[in-house]
Amino acid sequence: MKRQIIKSKNLPNEKKYSKNLRSFALTLHYLAPRAYSYVRRTFQSCLPHTSTISRWYQNIDGNPGFTIESLNALKNKAKSSNYPILCSLVLDEMAIRKSVEWDGNNFHGYVSLNGDVEGDYIEEAKDALVFLIVSINSNWKIPVGYFLVNGVSGEQRANLVRQCLNSLKETGVQVISITFDACPSNLNMAKSLGCNLSANKMKSTFTDPATNREIAIFVDACHALKLVRICFQAKSVLYDSDDLPIKWSYLELLEKVQKDEGFALANKLKGKHLNFHNNIMKVKLASQLLSRSVSRALDFCANRLNIPEFSGVDSTCNFLKVINDLFDLLNSRNLMQIGFKKPITNENAHEFFNFMKFVEKYLLNLYTIEEKFDRRKNEEIMIRVPLVSSQRKSGCILGTVSVVG
Numbered sequence: 001m002k003r004q005i006i007k008s009k010n011l012p013n014e015k016k017y018s019k020n021l022r023s024f025a026l027t028l029h030y031l032a033p034r035a036y037s038y039v040r041r042t043f044q045s046c047l048p049h050t051s052t053i054s055r056w057y058q059n060i061d062g063n064p065g066f067t068i069e070s071l072n073a074l075k076n077k078a079k080s081s082n083y084p085i086l087c088s089l090v091l092d093e094m095a096i097r098k099s100v101e102w103d104g105n106n107f108h109g110y111v112s113l114n115g116d117v118e119g120d121y122i123e124e125a126k127d128a129l130v131f132l133i134v135s136i137n138s139n140w141k142i143p144v145g146y147f148l149v150n151g152v153s154g155e156q157r158a159n160l161v162r163q164c165l166n167s168l169k170e171t172g173v174q175v176i177s178i179t180f181d182a183c184p185s186n187l188n189m190a191k192s193l194g195c196n197l198s199a200n201k202m203k204s205t206f207t208d209p210a211t212n213r214e215i216a217i218f219v220d221a222c223h224a225l226k227l228v229r230i231c232f233q234a235k236s237v238l239y240d241s242d243d244l245p246i247k248w249s250y251l252e253l254l255e256k257v258q259k260d261e262g263f264a265l266a267n268k269l270k271g272k273h274l275n276f277h278n279n280i281m282k283v284k285l286a287s288q289l290l291s292r293s294v295s296r297a298l299d300f301c302a303n304r305l306n307i308p309e310f311s312g313v314d315s316t317c318n319f320l321k322v323i324n325d326l327f328d329l330l331n332s333r334n335l336m337q338i339g340f341k342k343p344i345t346n347e348n349a350h351e352f353f354n355f356m357k358f359v360e361k362y363l364l365n366l367y368t369i370e371e372k373f374d375r376r377k378n379e380e381i382m383i384r385v386p387l388v389s390s391q392r393k394s395g396c397i398l399g400t401v402s403v404v405g
Contacts, residue, residue, distance in 0.1 A: 017048060029053050033159050054166050064112045066131070066145035066167050073142060074133065078172030083137070085173045088218075089164065090132040091157075091180050093149070098124045112148045123150045129157075131164050136176070144168070154188025161193065162209060169210040179218040182227055190217050199364055199388045221330035222283040228323060229276070229286045231387070238387065241365035244315035250298055251289065251316075253309055257301065265300055267293035287327060295320040326359050364388060 017025070025047050029036040040047040054066075078085050100109035110122045125148035134141040144167075147160065161178065168175055180186045187197060194206030195217055205214045232238065238246040255274055258264045272279060273289040288294075295317040302310035328340040329352060335343060344352050366387040374381045 021047075025053065029159070031156065033162075050166070054163055064145075064147050066164060067143070070133075070142050070144045071167055071171055074144070074168070074171035074173050085138070086136040087168075087173050087175050088134045088136055088177045088179055089161070089168075089175050090134055091129065091161070091178070092132075093127040093129050093152075093181075096126065096128050096148075098126055100124060110148065111150050126150050129160070131160075133168070133173070133175075152185060154185050154190075155192045157185060157189035158192035161189065165208050165215075166210045174211075174213070175208070175215060176213075177216045177218055179220055181223040182219045193217075199386065221327055222286075224330075225286045225290065225323070225327050226280070226283065229290060230280075232290075233274075235368050235387075235390075237368070238319070239367050239369070239384075240315055240319070240362070242315070245312065246316045246319045246366075247313075250310065250313050251294065254294065254298055254301065257307070258297075265297035267291070267297045269294055269297070287324075290320055290323045290327070292321055292324045295324070322359060322362055325355065329355070 025036070028039065028047075029050070036047065040049075074085075098109070100107055102108075109124055111125045127149050128146050129149050129152060130146045131144050132141060133144050144164065152160075165175060180189070190206075191197060194203075196203040205216050207213070208215050232246075233248055236248050240246060251269070252274055254265075255269050255271060258269065259271070268288045273285050276282070276285050276289075279285055298310060298313045298320075299317050301307045302313045325340045332341050332343045334341070335345075340352070340355070342348065364386070367384050368387055368390055369382050370385050370390070371380050372383050373379075
């Protein structure tokens, strides 16, 4: 109120904001950026400008926020470079042990945006939301900040991403993509940033308000592969565009046959690949399960050994090959590799882009059969539900992966 009166009388205002006003501004801007802009506009700019908010997010001494030392290092790197530095922004949550400690001056372990811990009730943090910059046209990476959180909504994540991009703009590096896990809050973050993840109108880029450049989003390929595996097991049976079944039971049957016979058909499928919940974070188990080697083993059992239980396995084999090749393409990094394990170059770009179009169509046409209660008939009926529209949220990752493709 005091600042508003001073501003209305055109008197010189205080340069420093009070601690309470600073805390209020940070909290309001974090929770609702649009509401913050409205309040600032309505009350004659008595709240600090967003650039000031960005500076407040910056911290030294390892406190939560964007680290000044990292930003200065990026600025020096950009100044000394003879070429534009292209980077990808990677963000992820890391679980931390709930614990509050006193260092003699401050408490540590509470939810904190920039190191300040104030309020009548503050939750203990259970995660650290980390921001990492990875260079695309050179070989280095650097963490630029972290925040102690206890659950962050998609809108709040989007706000932090905007703050990060705004801080990175001043360093001179160019952020051209953002990579994150495909958890629901991150997908909501992508929507808040301006992307469209609906099946029919997919848009995997958004405009950076700081630079007006388009930035692409990428779902982490390893996390996406694990979600596809979880979805496949949960649904048990999927159907492709030709209405042919893709069955999880074939994988269980193959594992049983190999175990009974005492040898594997040139694949690494074992019980731990099917009962993966105790090792759910291991990407290796997912990549070895949804692989071409397992696909070839299923085909061998059906068409060479003529085992009756494997009849109709062709659609499942095709599904495994598509997922395997897509993962190889999205996880490629070595120019000396061959096939889809090799990164996109001028020589293979046409082949890769055609494959991406095929994968997009293939994944979007997958569907499941689900029960639904028909009130008119007063009975349960079976309906066809596209996988990207199913109630199981991991199903939407297939659509998201096709966006990346």
